[in-house]
Amino acid sequence: MSDPSRTGLAERLGRLDRRWLYLVLLVAVGVSVVLRPLFPDQPSVFVxxxxxxxxxxxxxxxxxxxxxxxxxxxxxxxxxxxxxxxxxxxxxxxxxxxxxxxxxxxxxxxxxxxxxxxxxxxxxxxxxxxxxxxxxxxxxxxxxxxxxxxxxxxxxxxxxxxxxxxxxxxxxxxxxxxxxxxxxxxxxxxxxxxxxxxxxxxxxxxxxxxxxxxxxxxxxxxxxxxxxxxxxxxxxxxxxxxxxxxxxxxxxRRAGRVMGPQTVAHVVILLFLVLGNVAYLRRPGRRQPEERP
Amino acid sequence: MKRLIPRVITTAVGVVLIVTALVVRPEAEATGGPLAVFDFIDRNFSVWFNILAVFAFILGGANLLRVHLLKVVRRQTDWAFSLVTLVSFVAVLVVGLAKLGGPAGLEGSVTHPEAWLTTVFDGLYEPLMSTLFALLAFFVASAAYRAFRLRSVESSVLLVAAFVVLLGRTPLGTWLSNLLPPGLAFLRIDTLSMWILAVPNVAGQRAVLIGIAVGVIALTVRLLAGRDQRSGGPA
Missing domain, CATH: 3.40.50 (Rossmann fold)
Structure with missing residues (x-):
């Protein structure tokens, strides 16, 4: 039996309105654009x-x-x-x-x-x-x-x-x-x-x-x-x-200053990537390995 | 005759250009005698192509005008958008060709800071294009949330690779990697990200490039032999 609270959360995550996602991304990127953090960087083998x-x-x-x-x-x-x-x-x-x-x-x-x-x-x-x-x-x-x-x-x-x-x-x-x-x-x-x-x-x-x-x-x-x-x-x-x-x-360092907002955008996308998969793996009706014929 | 003449021209020009590319010859100044003809062809075919490319702009503009004018005149679906296209096209063309606003008039530069075309570019074109491109971030985030799922082994590999590359291309990936003990340095996210780009990605890209090149060779042979249907070859 699956935990109802868990499946409820998974369902809510699965049905998450995309506008929430847009709002989180907008706020996160907006804050980093205002703060403009500068991260240390070093050239890679390509650069x-x-x-x-x-x-x-x-x-x-x-x-x-x-x-x-x-x-x-x-x-x-x-x-x-x-x-x-x-x-x-x-x-x-x-x-x-x-x-x-x-x-x-x-x-x-x-x-x-x-x-x-x-x-x-x-x-x-x-x-x-x-x-x-x-x-x-x-x-x-x-x-x-x-x-x-x-x-x-x-x-x-x-x-x-x-x-x-x-x-x-x-x-x-x-x-x-x-x-x-x-x-x-x-x-x-x-x-x-x-x-x-x-x-x-x-x-x-x-x-x-x-x-x-x-x-x-x-x-x-x-x-x-x-x-x-x-x-x-x-x-x-x-x-x-x-x-x-x-x-x-x-x-x-123009690109260095913009790396902050880009990093935040990447992290938000990664976060939603994880949440999306949690919702997918825990959604009700998904067959568990032991249920397979 | 209608088909034969274009086929003969295509084959003759194609063979001459291939031979020109394959004939090894010394620096242009030192070339003389029969080899000089290859330098002449190599240099002038490029220039002739560029002259034709300029005419393509005129043809493209004329075609755009014709298509959208017909749409407006016949009141076809979305004719209002065509009207906007026509007005924008003609307005920018006049502003650019007449070099309006520039202090030196027709003698000056079309990209002068005071030229109206610069105002159109900086005030309209650039913000519009930047806005469209910026919207991609929201679509990518939404698509990643809804479509990037651990459905199969293949999609899981793709998801992990995307995760590593996305994180590895940010300073956060480097910062997280610095937390690893020296013994686990091979697990550094930035190193893994570079490895994915430099090894599996390059292997796949090169395979695709070589495949395309072989396809292009086959298509070229068909064209030169007059066997390609779209270029007037036999059905």
């Missing part, structure tokens, strides 16, 4: 190669950074773009931005205002960093860049001729770059940079992607894809590594 690759850049070297994301995935990927750009510039290297997403130029604008102009006011567009702009065509843009940059871009997004850009002096094609960084939320993005850029030209590719996209890209790690920042956690790990190696820089 560390990205950090070390950029840490080894020589001053004056140019790095191709592809901003292949839109506002939908910006909360996860934008902190990566900010942290990597800061790191590249701290090393004295020259980021060359490009985007395969139509929304990319607007994402670059935010990067320009919030990182390039705010954190590095002494640097000048065109001289210390380059934005080539958006090109339609996805994988074929990469293919053309592999052959010759000028085949795709006559100049930068502000109309300067390619030959007048110091960051692209000596960089005629994709293979001339020491590193390609693709911050990607889908197609075209990281996968295309690996298959059509890194593999045929031999240029090392690292990247960042949404948490949900990480398992797919790990299939290319570590030979075709040398490192990856997976979701907000990856961005937080990168920020922690940057703060650890360059403590004087004092950059804000």
């Amino acid at each position: 560390r190669p990205v950090f070390e690759r950029i840490e080894r850049l020589e001053p004056g070297q140019s790095v191709l950074v592809s901003l292949d994301y839109s506002p939908v995935s910006a909360p996860e990927i934008e902190p990566m773009a900010f942290a990597i750009t800061r790191h590249v510039l701290l090393r004295g290297a020259h980021p060359v931005f490009v985007t395969l997403f139509p929304e990319g130029p607007a994402m670059y604008e935010r990067l320009r205002v919030e990182v390039l102009e705010r954190d590095f006011p002494e640097l000048v567009a065109g001289r210390d960093w380059t934005m080539l702009g958006y090109k339609a065509g996805g994988r074929m843009v990469i293919n053309a860049m592999r052959q010759e940059m000028a085949a795709m871009f006559a100049g930068d997004a502000e109309g300067r001729r390619l030959g007048d850009l110091p960051g692209l002096r000596g960089y005629r094609r994709l293979g001339d770059f020491p590193l390609v960084v693709s911050l990607s939320s889908g197609t075209p993005g990281l996968k295309e940079w690996i298959l059509y850029g890194g593999d045929p030209s031999g240029v090392p590719v690292v990247g960042g992607c949404t948490g949900i996209g990480t398992p797919e890209y790990l299939a290319y790690f570590p030979s075709q894809l040398q490192g990856i920042l997976g979701g907000l956690k990856g961005a937080s790990e990168y920020e922690a590594a940057l703060a650890d190696r360059h403590p004087g820089a004092g950059f804000p």
Whole structure:
């Protein structure tokens, strides 16, 4: 015989109105957004190669950074773009931005205002960093860049001729770059940079992607894809590594601050996962092992 | 003839591009003689494709206008939504093409902070997309509560893996793991989470990728041989 109080609780849990769940999640995340706790973090085996690759850049070297994301995935990927750009510039290297997403130029604008102009006011567009702009065509843009940059871009997004850009002096094609960084939320993005850029030209590719996209890209790690920042956690790990190696820089840890609400959301989901299964295992009418024929 | 010509073009272009990809040749500057033709093809086919891709935007826009205009004119179901689509499409197109609001007018950047398109992007598009994406958290929580059940061995394995990865991708997983004695370090949630991602997940992903690649090769051979029905091959 089953305990009536237990089956009653199980029934109530089983019939729980989903709006209670939404309310608990909203309150829990809301409180953590207000408190903004900062947890310690350290780079994982996937994140560390990205950090070390950029840490080894020589001053004056140019790095191709592809901003292949839109506002939908910006909360996860934008902190990566900010942290990597800061790191590249701290090393004295020259980021060359490009985007395969139509929304990319607007994402670059935010990067320009919030990182390039705010954190590095002494640097000048065109001289210390380059934005080539958006090109339609996805994988074929990469293919053309592999052959010759000028085949795709006559100049930068502000109309300067390619030959007048110091960051692209000596960089005629994709293979001339020491590193390609693709911050990607889908197609075209990281996968295309690996298959059509890194593999045929031999240029090392690292990247960042949404948490949900990480398992797919790990299939290319570590030979075709040398490192990856997976979701907000990856961005937080990168920020922690940057703060650890360059403590004087004092950059804000945007992803680290958002990890609090994400952690709370994960815990609430896990809690309801457990409660849902307790209700399922104790529901009346569920056959017990000894009742099986 | 109507079917033959596209098939011949498809086969010829396909074979040329495959040969171009497979022919090993030195750096472009050093290439001369017969090999130079492969560099020419490799470089220019990509550019031609990109020119076509730009026209696809025009075709896509024209098609969107046609479909929704017809729906509004014929007062079909949900025609009001089509009207909203049309008004939004035309308004954003005009704002973007005319570079309205930007200090330098048509000479300036469409993404200038003062451009109206930036206002549309920052004030409408971005909050709308972010809101839609944020709602996913509530749906995931609800779905996890109602659907993720210990029904069978397979679902139990899936549930445990999800539990470990979800917890392992948060600082809480690391904190809980630090409570374990050194002898039980192999049970660290963050380590287990990384193992699940790096070993069983990668094995499955690579198997799927290799399977897809074999399928693509088979489809390509059918296309090049003119055997694919959807591309005008024999029924």
